[in-house]
Amino acid sequence: MRIKNLRLKNFRNYAEEEFVFDEGVNVLYGRNAQGKTNCAEAVFYLCTGTSPRTHKDRQLIRAGQESAFIGADVGNRFGTVRVEAEIFESARTLRVNGGKISRNAELLGNVNGVFFSPEELRLIQGGPDERRRFLNVSLSQMSKSYYTALIRYNRILEQRNALLKERDAGLVLETLPVWDAELCRYGGEIVARRGEFVRSLAPYAAEKHAFLTDGAEALEVRAERREQTAAEAEKALYAELSSNYERDMRLGFTAAGPHRDDLKIFINGDEARVYGSQGQARTAALALKLAEVEIFRAVAGEAPVLILDDVMSELDLSRRRKLLQQMEGVQIILTCTHTEKVLFGRQVNKIRIRGGAIVRTGGAK
Numbered sequence: 001m002r003i004k005n006l007r008l009k010n011f012r013n014y015a016e017e018e019f020v021f022d023e024g025v026n027v028l029y030g031r032n033a034q035g036k037t038n039c040a041e042a043v044f045y046l047c048t049g050t051s052p053r054t055h056k057d058r059q060l061i062r063a064g065q066e067s068a069f070i071g072a073d074v075g076n077r078f079g080t081v082r083v084e085a086e087i088f089e090s091a092r093t094l095r096v097n098g099g100k101i102s103r104n105a106e107l108l109g110n111v112n113g114v115f116f117s118p119e120e121l122r123l124i125q126g127g128p129d130e131r132r133r134f135l136n137v138s139l140s141q142m143s144k145s146y147y148t149a150l151i152r153y154n155r156i157l158e159q160r161n162a163l164l165k166e167r168d169a170g171l172v173l174e175t176l177p178v179w180d181a182e183l184c185r186y187g188g189e190i191v192a193r194r195g196e197f198v199r200s201l202a203p204y205a206a207e208k209h210a211f212l213t214d215g216a217e218a219l220e221v222r223a224e225r226r227e228q229t230a231a232e233a234e235k236a237l238y239a240e241l242s243s244n245y246e247r248d249m250r251l252g253f254t255a256a257g258p259h260r261d262d263l264k265i266f267i268n269g270d271e272a273r274v275y276g277s278q279g280q281a282r283t284a285a286l287a288l289k290l291a292e293v294e295i296f297r298a299v300a301g302e303a304p305v306l307i308l309d310d311v312m313s314e315l316d317l318s319r320r321r322k323l324l325q326q327m328e329g330v331q332i333i334l335t336c337t338h339t340e341k342v343l344f345g346r347q348v349n350k351i352r353i354r355g356g357a358i359v360r361t362g363g364a365k
């Protein structure tokens with residue numbers, strides 16, 4: 001997949017700008033706070049329908065404006081697709097090939113994206129919610145049915161939690177099995193898909209990590225639950241919920257289920273979250289993201305767009321080169337402050353950003 005061009009209007013600090021991207025490496029460079037990450041963010045927004053930086057879409061609208069626009073022409077194996085998002089204070093309109101779409105699920109899969117920035121350290125060092133987010137964002141792009149199951153699961157979970165706060169215990173006990181039958185149908189699918197995903201991810205993650213550490217460390221990733229079919233997981237979840245009615249009623253929320261599951265990450269056998277250093281966490285997070293690229297390649301049949309925000313300065317020169325070699329055939333959009341420091345071994349499309357605009361000088365890109 002590749003993004004051919006990106007149009008921004010009143011997006012963050014951009015008034016109006018158009019980017020033309022190569023299919024290889026595209027480098028957005030410039031000083032701090034000029035709009036490099038903003039551009040990377042816009043790309044990812046079109047991939048997933050959400051910003052990697054904020055859940056509040058209104059922050060994306062340029063100060064003082066009513067709406068923001070992001071549009072791109074994307075080449076994927078089905079041809080060229082135009083994806084567009086118009087973002088208002090409290091609503092948005094998404095379009096694919098000019099036609100309005102009503103659900104985010106219809107946006108997913110047109111262009112897949114993997115986003116990596118120094119903040120992704122939280123993938124290793126943060127709480128389980130960070131790792132679930134990784135699984136959810138990745139799987140949702142790969143599978144609309146996962147995304148739909150997740151949305152429905154969360155909706156029913158909310159209702160179940162509201163019910164658990166109800167005072168009439170008789171009513172609660174009577175109603176829980178009904179909700180749970182629904183909840184576990186979707187929960188079963190989520191568990192099964194995650195299991196599959198993590199099984200495929202694990203060897204890639206280990207391989208990328210060995211490459212990044214020159215084989216000095218071993219990375220291991222495991223799902224919270226053993227791998228099982230959706231039907232098996234559905235049954236197991238239902239049994240688990242049924243045997244914990246009392247606990248959940250006491251707590252007033254649903255204490256276990258896929259919404260609480262973690263992704264286990266180990267470096268040399270130790271849990272990375274607890275024992276890892278900053279440097280180890282950074283390397284492990286990058287390995288996971290690079291592994292994600294490979295899964296997309298394998299599952300979706302084509303490489304996603306890899307968005308690397310500000311990560312080059314953290315890698316030494318030989319790793320930078322190796323990294324880019326490994327990502328041959330992947331469109332990369334990367335941001336950095338000094339392009340010369342990145343020292344690419346191959347042709348790159350350099351785009352200089354200043355004050356929310358591309359600097360165009362003497363025909364040089």
Ligand SMILES: Nc1ncnc2c1ncn2[C@@H]1O[C@H](COP(=O)(O)OP(=O)(O)O)[C@@H](O)[C@H]1O
Nearest residue numbers: 012013032033034035036037038059061062063
């Ligand atoms: N909604 C917005 N309206 C106007 N400017 C914004 C908005 N959101 C962020 N900015 C500005 O964008 C700049 C940061 O851009 P960013 O892409 O993060 O910088 P960098 O080039 O360092 O990656 C800051 O100057 C910030 O004030």
Ligand SMILES: [Mg+2]
Nearest residue numbers: 036037310335
């Ligand atoms: Mg930045």
